Structure formats: structure tokens, C-alpha cells
Amino acid sequence: MYDCLIVGAGLYGAVTARELTDAGKTVLVVERRPHIAGNIYTEAVEGIQVHRYGAHIFHTNNDAVWKYVNRFAEFNRFTNSPVANYKGELYSLPFNMYTFNRMWGVVTPREAEEKIREQRGEITGTPRNLEEQAISLVGRDIYEKLIKGYTEKQWGRPCDRLPAFIIRRLPVRLIFDNNYFNARHQGIPMGGYTALIARLLDGIEVRLNCDYLEHKEELDALAERVVYTGPIDAYYRFALGRLEYRSVRFETEVLEQANFQGNAVVNYTDAETPWTRIIEHKWFDPPAGEAAYTGKTVISREYSSEWKPGDEPYYPVNDERNTALYRQYAEMAAKDERVVMGGRLGNYRYYDMDQVIAEALEKAETLK
Numbered sequence: 001m002y003d004c005l006i007v008g009a010g011l012y013g014a015v016t017a018r019e020l021t022d023a024g025k026t027v028l029v030v031e032r033r034p035h036i037a038g039n040i041y042t043e044a045v046e047g048i049q050v051h052r053y054g055a056h057i058f059h060t061n062n063d064a065v066w067k068y069v070n071r072f073a074e075f076n077r078f079t080n081s082p083v084a085n086y087k088g089e090l091y092s093l094p095f096n097m098y099t100f101n102r103m104w105g106v107v108t109p110r111e112a113e114e115k116i117r118e119q120r121g122e123i124t125g126t127p128r129n130l131e132e133q134a135i136s137l138v139g140r141d142i143y144e145k146l147i148k149g150y151t152e153k154q155w156g157r158p159c160d161r162l163p164a165f166i167i168r169r170l171p172v173r174l175i176f177d178n179n180y181f182n183a184r185h186q187g188i189p190m191g192g193y194t195a196l197i198a199r200l201l202d203g204i205e206v207r208l209n210c211d212y213l214e215h216k217e218e219l220d221a222l223a224e225r226v227v228y229t230g231p232i233d234a235y236y237r238f239a240l241g242r243l244e245y246r247s248v249r250f251e252t253e254v255l256e257q258a259n260f261q262g263n264a265v266v267n268y269t270d271a272e273t274p275w276t277r278i279i280e281h282k283w284f285d286p287p288a289g290e291a292a293y294t295g296k297t298v299i300s301r302e303y304s305s306e307w308k309p310g311d312e313p314y315y316p317v318n319d320e321r322n323t324a325l326y327r328q329y330a331e332m333a334a335k336d337e338r339v340v341m342g343g344r345l346g347n348y349r350y351y352d353m354d355q356v357i358a359e360a361l362e363k364a365e366t367l368k
């Protein structure tokens with residue numbers, strides 16, 4: 001008998017497993033996929049760590065979390081500064097003086113502010129959705145060229161039907177600063193995220209290719225408590241209906257050239273280009289010096305789609321319907337003393353990695 005069965009060998013599951021093990025508890029981790037690390041899984045192709053399930057850039061303002069991850073990996077000094085490609089025009093992200101200069105030719109912060117003020121005038125009152133929020137933050141021009149197409153491709157829904165908070169993830173700055181994240185700490189684990197998760201799971205029993213929901217009864221019988229990091233609606237066999245998720249698909253190619261786009265992430269923000277972004281993996285953790293500019297490169301085109309059975313769920317769709325339905329599932333889970341729901345899918349939240357770790361550390365305290 002184990003003290004705890006942990007369903008999912010992603011970041012939440014691995015942190016929980018580490019914490020409980022270090023507290024003297026016995027744990028078993030089961031993972032449906034043939035590998036650990038969930039959606040932060042990386043693997044080497046041509047000596048380059050490829051982010052198989054999309055770009056993951058670690059960033060946090062939480063000193064304790066930063067200290068924690070640094071116990072298990074060494075981080076490089078990567079700073080995310082994505083470029084937006086709108087029909088061949090390149091803009092700096094997030095929205096800052098470089099962006100405003102390119103968009104309007106403005107030179108000073110005062111001129112930029114004036115432009116935004118002029119354009120945001122069409123929104124009166126508190127923004128009720130992503131479209132209104134975006135226009136009120138940066139004005140209509142930027143909304144049309146850099147937000148609308150990208151957001152609608154990513155979410156498959158019109159911007160006026162999406163929650164405002166999604167766009168508030170992006171900072172707006174009246175300084176020349178292309179650092180996408182407002183975070184004190186940022187970087188990519190050298191050697192990849194899979195190695196980080198492997199270190200977290202060091203010495204812990206993990207069963208791969210093991211689908212918990214298919215073998216629920218026999219697995220439940222093995223442990224006192226269960227930490228479940230899969231989709232909460234699937235856990236309850238969709239008793240109250242299905243939550244919606246967005247999925248992403250990657251077309252990955254090895255190219256016989258050293259440098260494809262000169263940046264780790266380029267967003268395609270028009271509505272016509274079918275992919276949302278192209279990742280060039282080598283720039284997340286480039287080989288030192290000239291070596292970066294020789295040999296091959298690996299790129300992934302990212303396509304967003306509505307999740308359907310058989311796909312990997314990536315993003316919760318936090319609109320009104322789903323949020324209300326999630327609350328009902330969460331109430332069921334709160335009454336269920338044996339199980340703890342964790343992570344992006346268990347809590348149906350658009351978590352960043354640092355939030356996942358913080359939550360796992362906090363919850364683990366109650367399980368020790």
C-alpha cells in the first residue's frame with residue numbers, strides 16, 4: 001500500500017512526488033504517456049533540445065519557487081522576446097516603445113501615450129471582453145494587427161467572446177524593452193525540461209504507459225490518497241458535461257541551415273497564416289559562440305485546434321460556460337476527501353509553470 005498515488009508525471013505530479021517522498025511518504029506515479037514530463041517534455045534532435053509540446057519559458061517572481069527549481073536544474077539566461085510577423089511586417093513584443101515606433105512612427109513615450117489615448121477613446125467603461133480590453137490597453141491599430149488574428153487562431157473564438165484576463169498576461173510598456181515577461185527570474189533549464197523532471201523523480205517509482213482512468217479501481221486500491229493531474233471532467237466521467245480545451249499540433253522539421261528565423265519565437269498575427277507561431281528550438285539554449293551559426297536547426301510550426309477525444313488538452317477555455325461548469329466539478333472534488341486535483345488540467349486554469357510549482361508545494365504540505 002502506498003501513501004499516495006500520483007496520476008501524471010508532469011510538473012505538478014513530479015513536484016508532489018518529490019515533496020512527499022522527502023517527507024518520508026511512499027508514492028507511486030502513473031503516467032499515461034510513454035514518457036515523463038507531461039507537456040514540458042523536451043528531447044534532443046541534432047543536439048538541440050526540442051520542446052515537443054510547445055515553447056516553455058520558465059519565469060517567476062516567486063523567489064522560493066526559483067530557488068526550488070534551481071535545486072534540480074541549472075538555468076540559462078534566456079529572455080523571451082518574441083517577434084510578431086504581420087504579413088511580413090515585423091514588430092517587437094510585448095507591446096513597448098519599439099512596437100509603437102514601428103506601428104506609428106512615434107519616438108517618445110509621450111507621443112506613444114497620446115496615440116494610445118486617442119485610440120482607446122472608443123472604449124468607455126470597464127472592458128467586458130478581450131477585444132475591449134485590448135483596445136483599451138494599446139488601441140485599435142495594435143489590436144487589429146497584432147492581437148485579433150493571433151488570438152482568434154489560438155482560441156478559435158471571436159475576441160469579443162473571450163475573457164479580458166487573457167490579454168492582461170501581456171505587459172504594455174512605454175520603455176524600450178522587449179522582455180516578454182515581467183519577472184525577476186527567467187531562463188531555460190540547460191539540458192532540457194525532461195532532465196529537470198527526471199531529477200525531481202529521482203528514486204521514485206514511475207509507471208509509464210499506464211492509463212489511470214482505465215485501471216482506476218485497481219490503482220485506487222494501491223494507495224490511501226490520490227493526486228490527480230488529468231482533466232477534472234474526465235475524472236468524473238463527464239457526469240456534468242464536457243469542459244472545452246484547446247489543443248495544439250506541431251509540424252516539426254529539421255532544416256539544413258543554421259539559422260531559420262533568428263529568434264526562438266515568431267508569432268504570425270494575421271488571420272490568414274494557418275499557424276500561430278514558429279518556434280526555432282536552438283535559440284532557447286544556443287550552443288556557445290560560433291557553433292550556434294553552424295550545422296542544422298529544428299523548427300516547429302504550431303497550429304491551434306479545438307480539443308477532441310484523442311488529442312492532448314493544452315489550454316482550458318475559461319469562458320463563462322466552462323468556468324461555471326468547472327466550478328461544479330470543483331465542488332464535487334472538494335467533497336471528495338481522497339483525491340486532490342492539481343495542475344492546469346486538474347484545476348482548469350491557465351497556469352504558468354511557476355504557479356504549478358507553487359500550488360504543488362502548497363498542496364503537498366497538506367498531504368505530508
Ligand code: UDP
Binds near residue numbers: 146166
Ligand atoms: N497575444 C496576442 N498577440 C501575440 C501574442 C499574444 O494577441 O502576438 C495574446 C493572445 O490573446 C494570447 C495571449 O496574448 O491568447 C497569450 O499569448 P501567449 O502566446 O503568451 O500564450 P502562451 O500560449 O504562450 O501561453
